[in-house]
Amino acid sequence: MKRFYLLISLAALIFSACTQTTSSDDSNSQPSNEIFPRMDEVTDKYEAELYYNYVLLDYFYLYGHLRNELADDYKVYLGKESDNDNFSKGYCTSDYYDVCYMYGQLRDPFTQYFDPEVAPQVLASIFETQTIRGIGAEVEEITDSTSHYLRFSDIYPGSPAEKAGLQIGDIVVQIDGLSISTTSNFDAMCTGNIGDVIKIVVDRNDKMVVAAVIVDEYNEPSVKLTYQDSIPVIQIKEFVVTSISDSGSYGEFLTALKKTEGAKSTIIDLRGNPGGETRQCNGMTAELLSKGDTITIDIEAHLDSVFEGRNIRYIQKMDTITYTVTADGLGKNRYYVFMADTASASCAELMLSALTTNRSTPVVGQLTYGKQIGQIFDSTLYGGLALITALQGFDKNWESFHDLGIVPDYEIDDPEEQMAKAIELAKNASEKRTAGYGTKRLNHFSKTGTQVQEGKIPTLKDLKPRLRKAKFF
Secondary structure, three states: OHHHHHHHHOOOOEOOOOEEEEOOOOOOOOOOOOOOOOHHHOOOHHHHHHHHHHHHHHHHOOHHHHOOOOOOOHHHHOOOOOOOOOOOOOEOOHHHHHHHHHHHOOOOOOOEEEOOOOHHHHHHHHHEOOEEEEOOEEEEEEEOOOOEEEEEEEEOOOOHHHHOOOOOOOEEEEEOOEOOOOHHHHHHHOOOOOOOEEEEEEEEOOEEEEEEEEOEEEEOOOEEEEEEOOEEEEEEOOEOOEOOOOOHHHHHHHHHHHHOOOOOEEEEEOOOOOOEEHHHHHHHHHOOOOOOOEEEEEEEEEEEEEEEOOEEEEEEEEEEEEEEOOOOOOOOOOEEEEEEOOOOOOHHHHHHHHHHHHHOOOEEEOOOOOOOEEEEEEEOOOOOEEEEEEEEEEOOOOOOOOOOOEOOOEEOOOHHHHHHHHHHHHHHOOOOOOOOEOOOOOOOOOOOOOOOOOOOOOOHHHHHHHHHHOOOO
């Protein structure tokens, strides 16, 4: 039963994926027969992995029963030869082909399976920022009336540069005995093998300070603070649990808000942000809103039990959960301008939707990707990774941008022009949002395989009759 409780706890919703993570200390432990009643019938390891994933889909796949996409028996998916079908979702070596074949029959392209050969790398890529080797600092080129020099503009928390005592504002004098004055030379000089020592001499308030920086690996920051014409610009690259902050992206974002406390206006740059972990996203969004504001309304599929006489049977159930702000956010009193593009998706769009519906915040850029579904992540019986769409989100008005995208108030393709417009709006600090969601399907969620008939993504109107019948409301 240990794995069962881990399975239904669903510890971390992500919206990048909008995902929940479930994992076990022992990936080879056998699941409870109460939840997997036919496990005793299975003698082959690879068939057991298929059956385990079938049950996950049966309980958690949002569209499995609403759209009747899942077969009534897992054995339908057994014995498929790898050269008889083409699928492009997930990754399977030949031993696990049947599992990928089963996932390939589902129309939702975000419901995927990765076999044990690649699962750890995929999981790390979702929850962590990229690992970088270097010193963990950024410099900017400064030119005044008498000189041109480099000044440290950012020192990443926990980085080799911070550990060596370097500080923001330090002026670079020498690196390993050489004078440099360009960012490209700085980057070239501050790389090497782990353990290499780089001697950096800086001018700090007219005093020479020598720092011995040891090259090491560190997590790339997911939030970056800069200024444009005195306006704070907070770029959120993704929403992750593991970054340069112990609190992930939320910790980095909170630091940026505190550093800019008192600012009248702020630009939030979500361009290229694919999404991430939902608790990070919800927490960061709440810091921009007031107590009582609605962040999102989610229909979530999960495991439930029903009594049949003296026996318990497990079924899929769906709940409607409204996420609201429980306390005034640190940045609730500012005027915001958001920037987004076609690669802004999922959690990034959730933040956009919450700010535009609650505060009429203007958006500059391009039509967003349009992903308002979420996935649970489960480390499966033999160490594979299942990503299963188990959530459909809506905004505070029960409207959806799913497969439609969020329309910018100012549609601009050129990145520099986007920033210029955002700065103009931030300086005026008066314009309200007038655009809404897209009106035409973007078809980002069509079936990628060939075995299931094509069909449209259900809208709330399509789902409500079934949802009411299943007592979801």
